[in-house]
Amino acid sequence: MASNLPAPEGIENQEPPTAGAWGEWNPTEDSVRSVRGKHRVAKQRGGLARSSTVLGVGVIAAVGASGIATAQDRPQVAISLPSLPDMVPGDSAGMTGDNVRQAEGGSGEAAGAAPRTGIIPQQSDRRADPGEVLRNRILQQADSQQAAAVSQARAEAERAARETAAQEAKDKLEAARTAAEEAKAASEAKAAQEAKAAEQAAAAKAEQERVAKLAGSYSLPTSAYTLTSHYGVAGSMWSSGHHTGLDFAAPTGTPAKAVAAGKITSAGWSGAYGYRIVLELEDGTEVWYCHLSSMSVTSGSVAPGETIGRVGATGNVTGPHLHLEVRKGGSTVDPLAWLTSKGLNV
The missing domain is CATH 1.20.5 (Single alpha-helices involved in coiled-coils or other helix-helix interfaces)
Incomplete structure (x- = not known):
């Protein structure tokens, strides 16, 4: 950094000092010559000359790290100073005595040596x-x-x-x-369904067996017939107001047969029924054969299909036919349904 400070009085005509000249200066007769009517008193080493030098060095060090001093119009003089980072932190002066001596070119490092620029690692850590x-x-x-x-x-x-x-x-x-x-x-x-199906199949088989057995044990009451009046038909021709049996119209003399094994409990004239035979079966069911023209068996046991009389037109009739009634417990039932339940195809 360049300095524009004026040179000290009394040294205007001096040649620029070298880097090592700042260390010591001895005044001569010319140098102590009176300036502007004033007299200068030469001082010994350590006096004004040295103090001026130290003052100049101090001013230059304060202005910049690498300043250059000038004396009015004289050529500038380069002065080497220690690098600021090399200065010990906390030093208020910023320079030690050794630094000053180095700046003056005295003992210590050589005057023209290059300034140190290294940074101490510890200082970097602290900063x-x-x-x-x-x-x-x-x-x-x-x-x-x-x-x-x-x-x-x-x-x-x-x-x-x-x-x-x-x-x-x-x-x-x-x-x-x-x-x-x-x-x-x-x-x-599935098991229940199969079981039910098996049960139904077994029941159907049992029913078939029962019907087949009954078919061998039961017989139609006559042959070559025509069904004319069914059970329950209403009309004034019947004293009860409705038909109580099933009429098998057939020619007179057509055999009337026992429908099942049983015994004859009654045979003879019965008013509006004409000649009538009552056959009682083993289970207590009664079968009445009415309007007969003749009676072949009037008592005793009979077998299924055995002829017990002949078709006729006796009693209250309009033509020859067999009036068949089926009674259970004294009440009439439908003969057609009963015969069908025994496996007979009426």
Whole structure:
């Protein structure tokens, strides 16, 4: 850094000193010559000359790290000074005695030596920027918070995965249980259906066997007939107001047969019924044969299909026919339905 300070009085005509000339200056007769009517008193070494030099060096050191002194219009003189970073921190003067001697060109390092520019590592550590320290702390906290957030997110994901897996396992178990129950119910329903079908088949077979057996034990009451009046038909021709039997119209003399094994309990004239035979079966059912023209058997037991009389037109009739009545417990029932239940095709 250049300095524009004026040169000290009395040295205007002096040649620029060299780098080593600043260390010592001896006044001569010319140098102490009176200036502007004033007299100068030469001083010994350590006097004004040396103090001026020290003052100049101090001013230059204060103005800049590598300043250049000038004396009015004289050429500038380069002065080497120690680098500021080499100065010991905390030194109020900024320079030690050795530094001053080096600046004056005295003992110590050589006057023309290059200034030291190295930075002590310890000083660099001590001069750490507080803002950078705070920034590093903030970054560390951010990294820690981010790591905690990542860890928490990972834990949440693992927990969610466990819950999902548990729910899926539960759903699968529930589905398996439901499927097992449905399969069991279907199996039971199928078994019940099969059992019912088997039962129905057995019942149908038993009914067929019973009908076949009854067909061998029961017989139609006559042959070559035509059904004319059915059971329950209303009309004034019957004293009860309705027909109480089933009429088989057939020619007179057509055989009348026992429908099942039984015994004859009554045979003879019966008013409006004409000649009538009553056959009692083993179960107590009574079968009446009415309007007969003749009676072949009037008492005793008879076999199924045995002729017990002949078709006629006796009693209250309009033509030859067999009036057949079936009674249970003293009440009449439909003869057609009863004969059908015995396996007979009427």
